[in-house]
Amino acid sequence: METLQRESSQLPLGAATSSAGTWLSLVFGVGVIAILYEYYRRNTRAYKLMDTIPTPKQMPLIGNGHMAFGQNNHQILKLMSQVFKDCGETVRILLGHMNVVFLTNPADLEIFLNGYKHLEKSVEYRYFQPWFGNGLLISKGHHWRHHRKMIAPTFHQSILKSFVPTFVKHSKAVSGRFASKVGQEFDCHKYMSETTVDILLTTAMGCKVQPETEKSAEYAQAVMDMCDIIHIRQLKLFYRLDSTIRFTKLREHDNKLMNVILSMTRKVVEDRKKNFNAEERGIVDRTAEDAKLKAKAAKKEGLRDDLDDIDENDIGEKRRLALLDAMMEMEKNPDIKWTDKDVMDEVNTIMFEGHDTTAAGSSFALCMLGIHQDVQQRVFEEQQAIFGDDLNRDCTFADTLQMSYLERVICETQRLFPPVPLIARKAEEDVNLKSGPYTIAKGTTVVLLQYFVHRRADIYPDPEKFNPDNFLPERTANRHYYAYIPFSAGPRSCVGRKFAMLQLKVLLSTIIRNYRVSSTRTQKDFQLQGDIILKMANGFNITLEKRPTAKV
Numbered sequence: 263m264e265t266l267q268r269e270s271s272q273l274p275l276g277a278a279t280s281s282a283g284t285w286l287s288l289v290f291g292v293g294v295i296a297i298l299y300e301y302y303r304r305n306t307r308a309y310k311l312m313d314t315i316p317t318p319k320q321m322p323l324i325g326n327g328h329m330a331f332g333q334n335n336h337q338i339l340k341l342m343s344q345v346f347k348d349c350g351e352t353v354r355i356l357l358g359h360m361n362v363v364f365l366t367n368p369a370d371l372e373i374f375l376n377g378y379k380h381l382e383k384s385v386e387y388r389y390f391q392p393w394f395g396n397g398l399l400i401s402k403g404h405h406w407r408h409h410r411k412m413i414a415p416t417f418h419q420s421i422l423k424s425f426v427p428t429f430v431k432h433s434k435a436v437s438g439r440f441a442s443k444v445g446q447e448f449d450c451h452k453y454m455s456e457t458t459v460d461i462l463l464t465t466a467m468g469c470k471v472q473p474e475t476e477k478s479a480e481y482a483q484a485v486m487d488m489c490d491i492i493h494i495r496q497l498k499l500f501y502r503l504d505s506t507i508r509f510t511k512l513r514e515h516d517n518k519l520m521n522v523i524l525s526m527t528r529k530v531v532e533d534r535k536k537n538f539n540a541e542e543r544g545i546v547d548r549t550a551e552d553a554k555l556k557a558k559a560a561k562k563e564g565l566r567d568d569l570d571d572i573d574e575n576d577i578g579e580k581r582r583l584a585l586l587d588a589m590m591e592m593e594k595n596p597d598i599k600w601t602d603k604d605v606m607d608e609v610n611t612i613m614f615e616g617h618d619t620t621a622a623g624s625s626f627a628l629c630m631l632g633i634h635q636d637v638q639q640r641v642f643e644e645q646q647a648i649f650g651d652d653l654n655r656d657c658t659f660a661d662t663l664q665m666s667y668l669e670r671v672i673c674e675t676q677r678l679f680p681p682v683p684l685i686a687r688k689a690e691e692d693v694n695l696k697s698g699p700y701t702i703a704k705g706t707t708v709v710l711l712q713y714f715v716h717r718r719a720d721i722y723p724d725p726e727k728f729n730p731d732n733f734l735p736e737r738t739a740n741r742h743y744y745a746y747i748p749f750s751a752g753p754r755s756c757v758g759r760k761f762a763m764l765q766l767k768v769l770l771s772t773i774i775r776n777y778r779v780s781s782t783r784t785q786k787d788f789q790l791q792g793d794i795i796l797k798m799a800n801g802f803n804i805t806l807e808k809r810p811t812a813k814v
């Protein structure tokens with residue numbers, strides 16, 4: 263009995279001791295792993311090679327991973343500005359053991375953008391994979407080369423010219439929708455998003471039926487929300503891993519958004535397959551000579567990429583097809599490797615890349631015109647000079663060639679507010695930088711920050727000031743080519759750059775001929791959101807007043 267009592271009174275004490283022991287071993291084990299990880303982190307070849315590149319203060323284990331903690335996208339952009347002030351033009355950030363190097367010197371950007379060495383996108387683009395598959399924006403190697411070669415000609419100048427009446431139709435439609443907002447302050451971005459989705463559907467995607475605006479709006483909103491999620495995953499350690507995001511609400515939300523996005527693009531492809539008639543939509547191009555001259559002029563200015571090559575070399579009579587129709591033909595051609603999945607991947611890529619960028623570009627431009635009334639007046643006077651007494655006439659391709667001041671306004675808007683604020687590539691080999699005695703290790707993620715390059719005081723005097731004259735030919739002539747890269751540059755530059763510039767001119771020309779834009783804000787009030795596509799956290803607010811000659 264006595265023995266029994268002793269045993270029972272000792273049991274809890276033994277159990278407590280063993281559980282404390284377990285905890286101690288666990289803490290000890292985790293401590294040892296942490297020390298080993300910290301040792302490994304600081305002794306990788308990449309860490310040692312890049313140790314000279316300035317970096318903000320690091321924490322053990324997570325490096326600079328804490329910096330984005332609790333920060334929204336607007337705060338992160340401000341934080342990065344501060345980091346560049348503190349550390350200089352080239353900065354290294356560590357997310358655990360992963361090195362990311364940020365570049366803002368045009369000479370360094372040239373190393374990564376010019377030529378075929380560093381064409382591969384960085385690992386952070388993998389979050390786009392379920393959406394874009396192997397689409398042009400994220401694909402690599404032979405697949406990318408093959409697709410780029412087949413897709414670039416679908417943005418040939420003769421195709422773009424044939425799109426102008428459709429650009430006009432949608433520009434007039436959005437100007438008509440604006441009429442209900444006259445006199446009130448409102449956010450124009452939603453309108454521009456719907457319009458740029460509709461434009462892509464009825465041009466590159468060949469949809470015959472006028473899309474339902476609500477569907478385009480739903481798609482545009484889903485794209486913006488999806489980009490938010492992808493951006494969070496790129497920045498925040500906890501969400502980077504598929505194994506951890508599975509347990510969060512973000513995954514559920516992500517699935518719902520993907521459904522909205524993919525059901526829209528699937529329907530576009532199915533409808534086009536049913537109605538496809540290549541003969542009907544082919545553009546016969548007989549006038550390539552003017553394009554040849556333009557491309558040669560561009561060559562002189564150093565503004566050359568494969569889009570210019572296509573315009574320059576394709577002389578003679580050719581039947582050309584817009585993007586989706588061209589892909590349908592390729593799919594049927596036994597000599598070309600092009601599958602159903604290839605079609606879907608490119609449709610998803612171009613529907614995203616082609617609409618959200620131009621929606622941001624046009625919305626920023628309207629805000630800038632609203633703030634800078636003198637600039638808007640000059641834009642309007644240029645329109646009066648082109649359209650004469652008939653300000654309501656439809657804009658033609660020839661008209662757009664005369665809009666040189668509007669073009670400078672668009673360029674200056676994209677300098678201050680580049681819709682794609684950064685590009686990330688993978689270093690394919692060790693690279694010595696021009697900005698200092700720094701070497702980037704092979705395999706490192708390299709972020710090229712056009713947002714910050716475009717605001718360098720040594721390149722643009724008074725860099726925060728909106729000044730379209732920054733794009734007078736005499737000013738651009740002496741500037742480093744890589745000092746202005748809203749569309750990136752080199753072989754992997756934006757395939758839709760000519761499409762975008764033409765569309766922006768037609769859209770803004772139509773709106774400005776109908777309305778005077780104003781704004782109660784100044785540039786200092788902008789809360790920029792450094793998202794995948796640059797946005798304004800506090801809305802693209804403008805006010806409109808109908809011009810006396812307007813017929814909307």
Ligand code: HEM
Pocket residue numbers: 398399400410466611612615616617619620623680681682684685686747748749750753754755756757758759761762
């Ligand atoms: C203002 C409008 C636009 C801007 C500022 C812009 C900017 C860019 C930039 C910076 C890149 C390189 C991205 C990177 O390397 O991560 C890019 C790539 C691309 N853009 Fe655009 N873009 C615009 C409009 C368009 C349009 C209208 C289309 C199509 C209709 C388009 C299609 C593409 C595609 C397919 C790529 C991937 C090209 C490749 O990797 O070969 N973009 N764009």
